[in-house]
Amino acid sequence: METSTELRNLLHRIDHKGYPAYKDTKGTYQFQGYVLSIDHVQGDPFASxxxxSVHMKxxxxxxxxxxxxGDCQRRALQDYLTRQFHRAAESYAFKAKGSGKSGLISISRCGQEVLERTAFWMDDKTGDIVVRLEIGFPANGRTINARELEKILFDFLPDCVEKSLYYRTCDKKRVRGAIDxxxxxxxxxxxxxxxxxTAFVANGAILPRESGISPRPMKGAVPFRSPKELEVTMELPHKGTLSGMGIRKGITLIVGGGYHGKSTLLKALELGVYDHIAGDGREYVITDGTAVKIRAEDGRSIKKTDISMFINDLPNxxxxSGFYTEDASGSTSQAANVVEAMEAGAKALLIDEDTSATNFMIRDELMQRVIHRDMEPITPFIDRIRELYERYGISTVIVAGSSGAYFHIADTIVQMDRYVPREITAEAKKEAENFPALSGLEEPADKPVFHRCPGQNRAYRGNDRIKMKTMGREGVQINRESIDLRYVEQITDSEQVTALGYCVRYAEKNFFGxxxxxxxxxxxxxxxxxRNGLAGLCESMSNVACLAMPRRQEIFACFNRYRGLML
Known part of the structure; x- marks a missing residue:
């Protein structure tokens, strides 16, 4: 390890040299209070x-x-300090001038959810800290501008560290509030x-978002208020008494007119599998951590998935029982999504009628009379939903706006009326008595078989260089193979997608066989x-990517959509 003075002297020596001379700065340097590690130096000012990284005892x-x-406390503290560091770094971004990415100072930009990230790591025994960030080393054209890098490393970065990484400089009340x-x-x-x-939605929660592209709470939105019939009360360790709507296990139907808040409630439940920051409005919307949003997904790849619970006796x-297609229909994709959620350990399914395949969800009485069951290979979800709960313990929350078929079998029916929920189970079932229930199946389906064993892709055998590119939250590319994740709707951060790509890459090299x-x-x-944290998925601890923790369910979803998976 060298001293900060030696780094400063080195920068003076390489000033005005060709950009590759920046490679000489790679190494560790002792600064006052922390160690600065230059882990990877970009090849030119226009490259990544x-x-x-900053290391502090x-x-x-x-x-x-x-x-x-504990994990809960450590994750919350890491998230809080990452946000603090981001604010400090953002105030200095591009104040050092130059070409290309010169002057960039960047750390992970956190959203509304609290996620484990590689950007900030704290040892849960010693409290040691590692902060990983990106800096655009300044240049004029492709000539080193070391004076500007000196500003970043000796003025800007120490100030970010001072404002973010010391308990004495933190707002102790806010830190304690984040942990509580x-x-x-x-x-x-x-x-x-x-x-x-299955879930809990607190009274006073703000569910609508600011806009379709903003995850922040909408100003002036109607606060959530539970129907008295569904209200439950908890005594929390810090907030004290909190009441809200308890969504009971079983089958819950959410109905109402268009634009009355049905899908808004479901969206809040989808993301309730994550913790949220204070001020999000959904801090106390909490869903079973295994819950999976299910939808139709035309065109997706399905690899040897047992969908016989829902689809049998195809004309071809x-x-x-080992269904395979590279271009799934709406019904087969939704059937596969349900079975794959079971395989991933889901104990709750979240479904919106708007994004579902109609023929997978229901077959009305007239259709059953005209097209006899013997002529239809699809067993609709309505015929299996009770079985999923009673046999496998999987609850379902369904948003419906046009079909009343599920009134007969729902355990709880909630009507959204101008964003205000009403419990209407009794009156809805009484009204449903005037309409015949759809005839159900008498025999339960065989339990799906989960026996798929992925083999290693021949292209990766003996290949240590597997290229990967993240495409926002939409997907990840492994060499030339794109994994489409657009419809895996509980992914909330592009860094989760990057982590999923690393999961695939690591599994290809170490587990697929x-x-x-x-x-x-x-x-x-x-x-x-x-054992090793998310950073353990990266090839080198000195070149750790920006990753955020995906759930087990999203790892499964990524593998299931990987067309290069050899089965």
């Missing part, structure tokens, strides 16, 4: 920025042990099972992440 940072003693909120959210999630609930004789089932592959990946 250089990767830099826990004793120097000074955060009390109770703020990071995380503990309250964890408490609610832990109470769902005991209370027989195609095997549906033809004898390990997909479930075991995901188990091994999760164990790897538990």
């Amino acid at each position: 920025p250089s990767k830099v 826990g004793k120097m940072a000074g955060f009390p042990r109770e703020l990071y003693c 909120l995380a503990e309250d959210q964890e408490y609610i999630r832990g109470q769902l099972e005991a209370m027989g609930l 004789g195609k095997d549906t 033809g004898t390990t089932p997909v479930q075991d592959v995901v188990d091994r990946l999760e164990e790897k992440i538990r």
Whole structure:
């Protein structure tokens, strides 16, 4: 390790040289209170920025042990400090001048959700901190401008560290508030099972968002207020008494007119699998952590998935116990999505009529009379929904606006009326008595078989260089193979997509071999992440990518949409 003075002298020596001379700066340097590590130096000012990390001992940072003693607390503190560092760094971005990405100072930009990230790591025993960021090393054309980099490393970065990484300079009330909120959210999630609930939506929650492209709460929105019949009350460790709507296990139907808040409520439940920051409006919207949003997904790849629970006796004789297609229809894709959610361990399914295949969801009485059941290979979801709950313990929340077919079988029916929920189970079922229920199946389906064992793609055998490119939240490209994740709607951050790409890449190199089932592959990946953190998926600890933790369910979803998966 060298001193900061030696780094300064080095910068003076290479000033005005060709850009490749910046490579000489790679290494570690002792600054006052922390170690600066220059981990990767960009090839030219227009390339991806250089990767830099700050390492600080826990004793120097000074955060009390109770703020990071458990996963919940540590994750909340990391998230809070990442946001603080981002604000400080943003105020200095591009103040150092030059061509290309010169002057960029960047750390992960956090959204409304609290996620584990590689950008900020804190040891839960010692409190040691590692912050990973990107810096555009300044240049004039392709000539080093070391004086500008000196500003970044000796003026701007130390100020960011001072404002963000020391407990003495933090707003202690806000830090404590972030930890308390995380503990309250964890408490609610832990109470769902005991209370027989799939989800909880607190009174006063703000569910509508500012716009279709903004995740922030809408100003002037109607606060959520639970119907008295569904209201439950909890005593939280920090907030104290909190009441709200408990969505009970079983089958819940959400109905109402267009633009009355049905899909808004469902969207809040989808993202309730994550903790949220204070001020989001959905801090106390908590959903079973395994819940999966299900929709039709025309054109997706399906690899040897057992969809026989829903689809059988296809006219072309195609095997549906190991169904394979590169261009799924709406019904087959939705059937596969349900079965794959079961494989991933989901205990709740979230479905919106608007994004579902009609022939998968229902077949009305007239259609059943005209087209006899023997002529129809699809067993609609309405015939299996009760079986999913009673046999497998999987609850379902369905948003419906046009079909009343589910009134007969729903356990709870909630009407959204101008964003205000009403419990209408009794009156809806009474009205449904005037309409015949659709005839159901008498025999339950065989339990789906989850035996898929991915083999290694021949293109990757002995190949240590697997190229990867993230395309926002829409997907990831592995070499020339694109994985379309547009309709995996519970992905909330592009860094989760990047992490999913690394999961595929790591599994290709280490786990895919033809004898390990997909479930075991995901188990091994999760164990790897538990032991080494997300950074352990990267090839080198000195060149860690910007990753955010995906759920187990999204890892499955990514594998299932990977057309290069060899089965």
